[in-house]
Amino acid sequence: MTLSSLKRNFLTLFFLISSLNGFAKEPSQGANLDKTFDPKEMILHHVKDAYGMHIATLNAGKENEMHITIPLPVIVYTEKGLTTFSSSAFHHDYHGHEIVEKNDQRFVNVHEKVYVLDDGAKEVVYDEQGHPTNAHRPKFDISITRNVLMMWVSIAVLFFIFLSAARRYKKSDNYVPSGIASFVEPLIIFVRDEIARPMIGDHKYKRYMPYLLTIFFFIWINNIFGLIPILNGANLSGNIAFTFTLAVITFIITTVSGNKNYWKHIFWMPGVPVPMKLFLMPIEIIGMFVKPISLMIRLFANITAGHVIILALMSLIFVFKSIAIAPVSVAFSLFITIIEVIVTAIQAYIFTILSALYFGMATEEEHH
Amino acid sequence: MDLITPEFGLVFWTLITFLVLVFILRKFAWKPILGAVSEREEGIKDALASAEKARQEMENLQADNERVLKEARAEREAMLKEARELKNKMIDDAKAEAQQEANKLVAQAQAAIEAEKKAAVADLKSQVAEISISIAEKVLKDELSNKSKQEKLVESMLEDTSLN
Numbered sequence: 001m002t003l004s005s006l007k008r009n010f011l012t013l014f015f016l017i018s019s020l021n022g023f024a025k026e027p028s029q030g031a032n033l034d035k036t037f038d039p040k041e042m043i044l045h046h047v048k049d050a051y052g053m054h055i056a057t058l059n060a061g062k063e064n065e066m067h068i069t070i071p072l073p074v075i076v077y078t079e080k081g082l083t084t085f086s087s088s089a090f091h092h093d094y095h096g097h098e099i100v101e102k103n104d105q106r107f108v109n110v111h112e113k114v115y116v117l118d119d120g121a122k123e124v125v126y127d128e129q130g131h132p133t134n135a136h137r138p139k140f141d142i143s144i145t146r147n148v149l150m151m152w153v154s155i156a157v158l159f160f161i162f163l164s165a166a167r168r169y170k171k172s173d174n175y176v177p178s179g180i181a182s183f184v185e186p187l188i189i190f191v192r193d194e195i196a197r198p199m200i201g202d203h204k205y206k207r208y209m210p211y212l213l214t215i216f217f218f219i220w221i222n223n224i225f226g227l228i229p230i231l232n233g234a235n236l237s238g239n240i241a242f243t244f245t246l247a248v249i250t251f252i253i254t255t256v257s258g259n260k261n262y263w264k265h266i267f268w269m270p271g272v273p274v275p276m277k278l279f280l281m282p283i284e285i286i287g288m289f290v291k292p293i294s295l296m297i298r299l300f301a302n303i304t305a306g307h308v309i310i311l312a313l314m315s316l317i318f319v320f321k322s323i324a325i326a327p328v329s330v331a332f333s334l335f336i337t338i339i340e341v342i343v344t345a346i347q348a349y350i351f352t353i354l355s356a357l358y359f360g361m362a363t364e365e366e367h368h
Numbered sequence: 369m370d371l372i373t374p375e376f377g378l379v380f381w382t383l384i385t386f387l388v389l390v391f392i393l394r395k396f397a398w399k400p401i402l403g404a405v406s407e408r409e410e411g412i413k414d415a416l417a418s419a420e421k422a423r424q425e426m427e428n429l430q431a432d433n434e435r436v437l438k439e440a441r442a443e444r445e446a447m448l449k450e451a452r453e454l455k456n457k458m459i460d461d462a463k464a465e466a467q468q469e470a471n472k473l474v475a476q477a478q479a480a481i482e483a484e485k486k487a488a489v490a491d492l493k494s495q496v497a498e499i500s501i502s503i504a505e506k507v508l509k510d511e512l513s514n515k516s517k518q519e520k521l522v523e524s525m526l527e528d529t530s531l532n
Contacts, residue, residue: 048371049378075377111370141377148381155389162397169404176408181401188401209402210394218389240371241378245386304371 039315047235047307050094050112051087053146067092072149076138078116080105087143096124096132108132114141147242150234154221162217191216191352199356204363208356211253215246216352223303223344227337237347238303240296247296250355254291258362291358295351302347306340309333 053070071088083103090098096110099117106117108124115135117124124132161180168181177185191213196205222237236242264270266284269277313333317326512518 044371049375113370140380141375142380143377144381145377147378148385151382151385155385158389159392162393162401166397166400169400185401185405188398189405192402210390210398213398214386214390214393218386239375239378241374241376242382244374245379245382249383249386300372 037315037318039312039319042315043308043311045094045112046311047238047304048112049145049147049235049239051090051109051114051143051145052092053149053234054092070146070149072144072146074107074114074143075141076107076114076116076143077140078105078138083107083138096126096135099123108135110135114138114143146234147236147239150225150236151222151242154218154225154236158217158221187217188213195349195353195356199353200360200363205356207257208253208359211249212352212356215250215355216348219246219299219351220344220348223347224341226303226307227340227344235304235307238300238307240300243296243300246299246351247292250295250358251289251292253355254358254362255288257359259365261364261366262362291354295354299347299351302343306336306343309336310340 051074052072055068055070058066058068069088069092071086073084074087074089075082075084077083080103083105085100085102085107089100089102090109094109094112096108096115098109099122100107106121108115108117110124110132114137115124115132116138117135121134125134127133161184165179165181165184168177168179192205192209195216196209196212199205200208219237222242226235226237266288267281269280269284272280310333313329313336316329317323511521
């Protein structure tokens with residue numbers, strides 16, 4: 001009952017967003033009709049962020065090719081101030097062909113990055129590496145990309161799940177979990193008893209519970225959303241910007257809550273001779289930064305790798321141009337997808353438990 | 369390289385979204401849920417402790433009962449024993465007393481019988497003597513009633529008493 005209502009609500013939400021933005025069905029220019037299939041470009045395109053949310057392409061390769069895309073706002077801040085326009089203005093072009101004129105500036109989409117053409121430039125000129133030479137990135141690009149959209153969908157789902165679970169507790173007088181609460185309570189207790197308590201200690205874990213619970217469920221749900229094919233590779237937790245932000249927050253909390261004992265272990269390791277103290281100091285200082293960096297890379301690499309493997313297996317069908325390879329591809333990618341379902345939970349767990357471990361190290365009291 | 373360069377826009381939105389998420393969930397989800405869970409755990413712990421206490425009390429009570437019962441039983445046993453002893457003693461005493469009394473009675477009776485017998489014998493003796501005297505009187509009277517007889521007697525007596 002819980003799962004089905006969750007699904008129903010999620011679908012409602014999804015269609016609500018879709019209808020608000022309106023499906024933009026537009027014929028494409030047909031510029032790349034004869035292009036051969038390039039798995040690398042396809043995979044990178046799926047793994048990386050994009051300005052519009054591409055759902056499907058109809059009649060691919062024909063004259064009446066149609067793209068079904070949810071257009072999303074492009075928000076850029078340049079020397080001339082804030083400029084916003086819909087991503088549909090690019091007409092699904094990400095090769096810098098379509099020039100959008102807005103606010104006395106010309107914008108192009110080069111591999112899902114908005115560039116501002118220099119004054120007087122009529123079209124993009126590339127160097128040998130394929131970088132535009134007569135265009136530059138805006139100062140700040142805070143567009144609502146598909147990853148941002150999916151992030152908001154994910155927090156809406158989290159709000160729905162946990163706020164309604166919390167309401168269940170308010171309603172019942174003896175705190176007996178029912179409905180969705182009985183579904184989330186074991187997970188919350190797992191985070192408390194298997195992650196926070198053993199890593200941080202019984203006395204101090206309470207302060208960190210909101211953060212640990214939030215990253216655990218935030219990462220997990222976004223990992224799961226990344227696996228839903230129709231959302232077309234909203235690879236949020238496999239995006240370095242996302243993992244970077246969470247790792248920085250963990251680093252800040254660790255550093256702020258570091259006590260005397262923690263800093264002593266970094267700068268003047270107790271219990272070892274002086275030359276050893278001097279030797280360990282730089283290592284410990286590097287270690288301070290390596291810990292969050294490892295968090296950032298681990299999550300990013302695991303999730304991205306999973307996506308790349310699934311997409312590469314699917315690409316085999318198109319590389320071999322044979323339907324006969326399809327069963328093999330589908331079987332293998334199904335296998336990998338099942339593994340990825342487990343990985344979604346494992347990576348969320350690892351990120352959370354390591355964050356908790358770092359908090360525990362920062363707040364550990366001196367042993368006598 | 370593009371893949372591993374954090375985009376400012378996504379960092380910006382992730383940060384804002386995450387902070388909002390933490391704030392709202394902390395206030396409206398984690399606090400009530402964790403509070404309720406820990407309150408319930410406390411409740412369970414309390415209930416278990418009080419159940420344990422009640423069990424202990426029950427055990428104590430039972431032990432007490434057992435003890436009291438045992439004591440009562442022992443007391444009854446002792447009382448019965450005492451009563452039995454008393455009864456035996458009373459019987460024994462009564463028996464001894466009765467024996468004594470009987471002995472005494474028998475002795476008295478024997479003494480009385482002896483005295484009576486003596487008196488009777490003495491009486492008998494005196495009566496026998498009187499009767500004997502009266503008989504002797506009568507005989508003598510009869511024997512000495514005429515002259516011939518007196519002479520005959522003197523003769524017989526003289527005959528018996530030969531003069532030597």
